[in-house]
Amino acid sequence: MTTDALDAWLQVRSQIDWSSAAARIPGPVEPVVDGLAAWCGEGGRFSDLARGHRLLAALARSRMDASQRCPLTCTLLTGWQQLVLGRPEVQFRQGDAFAKGGRERYALTSHTERDFEQCLRDSADRRVPLASRAARAYLDVIFFHPFSDGNARLAMLTLAYVLESEGVRPDQVGPLQTTRYADDAAGAADLAALVFVLIRSTRQRAIRFRH
Incomplete structure (x- = not known):
C-alpha cells in the first residue's frame, strides 16, 4: 500500500516557518481585473459552462462568508462544495x-475530520502573514482531500476566502495551478512566497492603472 501522503503533509506543515515564508502586505488590495472570477470560467475556463457558473456561485458565497467573518469550518466548505x-448533499x-x-494516498482515520477542522482554524491566526495563511x-484542502470530487476547485475557493478576509483579491491565479506534493516542504514554502508575489504585483498594477 502506498504511504500516507496526508501524514507526510502534516509533518511538513509543522516544520515550515510560515511566519517567514512570505512578507506582510498591509491593507486591502483591489485588482483592476478579478483574477479569481476569471479563473472560475465565465465561459472560458471550462468547456462545461454550467460547471463554470457553479464555481462562480461558490466563489461569491465564499467571499460573502469572508465578509461576514464566518469561521472557516468543514461545514462552511461543505456548503461551497x-x-x-x-x-x-455532500459529505466528508x-x-x-x-x-x-x-x-x-490520503488515509482516513477516526480523527481526520477533527484534524482538518483544526488546520482550517489556523487560517485565522493573524500572527502569520496573509499569503502564508492562504x-x-x-494545501490543507489539497492534501486532506475532504470530498470525493472537486477538491482542487475547493482549495482555490479556500484561498479566496482567506484573502477576502483581509480585502485582498489577486488579478491572476493561474501561476498557482501546478502539481503539489505532500512531502515537498520547499514547494509549500514557495507557494506562500508566490501568493505574496501575486498580491504585491496586483497592488502595483492597480496603482499604475489608477494613476
Whole structure:
C-alpha cells in the first residue's frame, strides 16, 4: 500500500516557518481585473459552462462568508462544495482518497475530520502573514482531500476566502495551478512566497492603472 501522503503533509506543515515564508502586505488590495472570477470560467475556463457558473456561485458565497467573518469550518466548505458540484448533499469522505493516478494516498482515520477542522482554524491566526495563511489553507484542502470530487476547485475557493478576509483579491491565479506534493516542504514554502508575489504585483498594477 502506498504511504500516507496526508501524514507526510502534516509533518511538513509543522516544520515550515510560515511566519517567514512570505512578507506582510498591509491593507486591502483591489485588482483592476478579478483574477479569481476569471479563473472560475465565465465561459472560458471550462468547456462545461454550467460547471463554470457553479464555481462562480461558490466563489461569491465564499467571499460573502469572508465578509461576514464566518469561521472557516468543514461545514462552511461543505456548503461551497454543494455549489461547486451542483449536489444537494455532500459529505466528508468515508474512506482513503487517492490522487496523481493513485500515487498519493490520503488515509482516513477516526480523527481526520477533527484534524482538518483544526488546520482550517489556523487560517485565522493573524500572527502569520496573509499569503502564508492562504497558501497553507490551500494545501490543507489539497492534501486532506475532504470530498470525493472537486477538491482542487475547493482549495482555490479556500484561498479566496482567506484573502477576502483581509480585502485582498489577486488579478491572476493561474501561476498557482501546478502539481503539489505532500512531502515537498520547499514547494509549500514557495507557494506562500508566490501568493505574496501575486498580491504585491496586483497592488502595483492597480496603482499604475489608477494613476
